[in-house]
Amino acid sequence: MDIEIIAIGGYEEAGRNMTAVRCGRDIVIFDMGLRLDQTTLNEDADIVGMQVADLVKIKAIPDDSVLKANDGTVKAIVCSHGHIDHIGAIPMLAQRYNAPIIATPYTTELIRQQMAGDTKAGDAAKLMALKAGQRYTLSQNLILEFVRTQHSIIDAVTPVLHTPEGAIVYALDFKLDRTPVIGEPPDVARLRQIGKEGVLALIVECTNVGKKGRCPSxxxxxxxxxxxxxxxxxxxxxxxxxxxxxxxxxxxxxxxxxxxxxxxxxxxxxxxxxxxxxxxxxxxxxxxxxxxxxxxxxxxxxxxxxxxxxxxxxxxxxxxxxxxxxxxxxxxxxxxxxxxxxxxxxxxxxxxxxxxxxxxxxxxxxxxxxxxxxxxxxxEDLHVSGHAYREDHYEFIQFLQPEHVIPAHGGMTMTAEYILFAGEMGYTPHATAHLMKNGQRVKIR
Ligand SMILES: [Zn+2]
The missing domain is CATH 3.40.50.10710 (Metallo-hydrolase/oxidoreductase)
Structure with missing residues (x-):
């Protein structure tokens, strides 16, 4: 089966994350985010009233025109957690696809409120909550699984797409926090098991790959x-x-x-x-x-x-x-x-x-x-990050043993840094470690 990763947004900037995975004629979209700094929108801002085309033009939301009708059918829009750079463009873009929006219960509720605040957003009824640890069959060939993780927002998951060619893991965003304040630590046992079953590709955030050591709990x-x-x-x-x-x-x-x-x-x-x-x-x-x-x-x-x-x-x-x-x-x-x-x-x-x-x-x-x-x-700085550091990434690759790695969620300095790191881990640029830009595609099967 043909498997292609399509980088749509978040590959040249931190923000407006969106990636499509095409398996044969089935497509799964991961995240539809908004980029805050570009538009000087803050956490309290409302983007209602701005035209979609204008938001694309100022690079505030992903340019999904790279997805073509003859690519196939979008089976689902999957959101990993409730940060704006992962769900913020849902009200503007999701109605273009006749597909359910699948996320964890808390994320789903955040999306629902966002859509309720935007008259152009269309039907919130397509929202579907899937809990960490649960699976959902998307098509004859595809099963979606949510693996519990930790991040700087509650109810975050690592979505895993099971295909006949192996699993595709979408690890945006995560930290390997063993002692979280709310919720359970990441489900490392399940990640290891998925690694044993075979991971075709890991699409992974790289925000803090340049930071040595581990991200503090x-x-x-x-x-x-x-x-x-x-x-x-x-x-x-x-x-x-x-x-x-x-x-x-x-x-x-x-x-x-x-x-x-x-x-x-x-x-x-x-x-x-x-x-x-x-x-x-x-x-x-x-x-x-x-x-x-x-x-x-x-x-x-x-x-x-x-x-x-x-x-x-x-x-x-x-x-x-x-x-x-x-x-x-x-x-x-x-x-x-x-x-x-x-x-x-x-x-x-x-x-x-x-x-x-x-x-x-x-x-x-x-x-x-x-x-x-x-x-x-x-x-100042009574804070720890919500993003994995270099040694967390090292461990994560050990768990999953992916065939291909694709860094996302960052500008070129971050994605390139991840490619260098992947090189140290035995990956080869262009062959098994892919440095992608918005709008590019790579066939991994
Ligand atoms: Zn996040």
Whole structure:
């Protein structure tokens, strides 16, 4: 059987991930992501109202015109997890294909909400939830399996497509976290078993392949956050924490630390409210019962006014804006655009890294400078990554023993770095290790 990998998006940038796998006449699409930095959209942004053609033109969403009608039939659109760079283009592109959208329960719910917010998105009824550990028959020749993994968002999986020629593993995104804060560690036993059965190709993220060693566990981030928040004595000043709103494990940690020191956790920001509320409603997480969440500007400002009256030391706001994004809650606080007044000795904690773009560095610098001007204390980098490092990739290849490797989810510096790494592992460029660009295809059978 003819098997072809078609790189559609995310092979020349971090973002707008989309890959198609063609097995004979059957096609399976993995992810339909949005690229945030290109359009200076942030976590809180809404892309409703922009034309699909314009979004393709500015490289915010994948250019799926590389998929031709005579390639065959799309049997499914499979999403590995709920990050915007994996599901963000679903409302714009999915209706072009008469295929079910398959993802884990939490991811499915995030997609459903996204589609509900976009009138052009079409029918959300094609959404299908498949749990980690489950399988689903897509066609006579194809079975889809979800293998449990860990990442910086809950309910992430490694989708595996079983074909008559061997398995195709789509490992975007993952970390081999043995001690996660929410959920179970990755299902290594199953990965090894799939490796024994035979893996034809591994399509794999490569964001951190240039980092030596192993990616620290989320447990380490929990210790870092706890070490800072819970160790101050007799503190009457504000403590504000900003982190990724989709990072529910981290938000749980921060909320628990707040509770421990007798402060009420308050989640502020549209996306902050969304990810946490859905997770709690689906019983995937439980926050301390004093936790509350507010999403729209009016209720956020009302809450901040209430905090100013009630005493800053009674609350711990967990807010959007860790990259200094304009319009985010932290940026508005820093610029004095809310009823909340920062003062000498107030603490602002970033439980996030700066996503390395010049824009982010500039915006973060600006809000930090403004906060420091009034005497606020800034704490940085209480964070660990959600992406596998070099030695995790080494182990992953040991588990799976794939015939071919195809790095995705990064610019050329990252994908090329993975090809070099694959070379050390015995792979040959062009033959078994494939450096692909958006729009390119490679036949592996
Ligand atoms: Zn991700």
């Amino acid at each position: 989320e447990r380490i981030a929990r210790d870092l956050v706890r070490d800072t928040i819970t160790t101050y004595e007799d503190d009457k000043n504000a403590i504000i924490v900003s982190t990724f709103s989709s990072h529910v494990s981290r938000i749980k940690t921060i909320a628990e630390c707040a509770h421990e020191i007798g402060r009420k956790p308050v989640l502020l920001g549209r996306s902050m409210e969304k990810y946490a509320t859905i997770a709690e409603q689906m019983k995937l997480v439980s926050f301390p019962e004093t936790t509350s969440a507010f999403g729209n500007r009016r209720t956020i400002d009302r809450t901040l006014r209430r905090i100013m009256k009630g005493g800053k030391d009674q609350f711990l706001p967990i807010v959007t804006g860790h990259q200094g994004e304009p319009g985010s809650v932290l940026t508005r606080i820093a610029t004095g655009d809310t009823p909340y007044q920062l003062m000498q000795g107030d603490k602002v904690i970033f439980s996030a890294n700066i996503i390395p773009t010049p824009l982010n560095f500039g915006q973060r610098h600006l809000i930090e400078a403004r906060m420091q001007l009034v005497g606020a204390r800034v704490f």
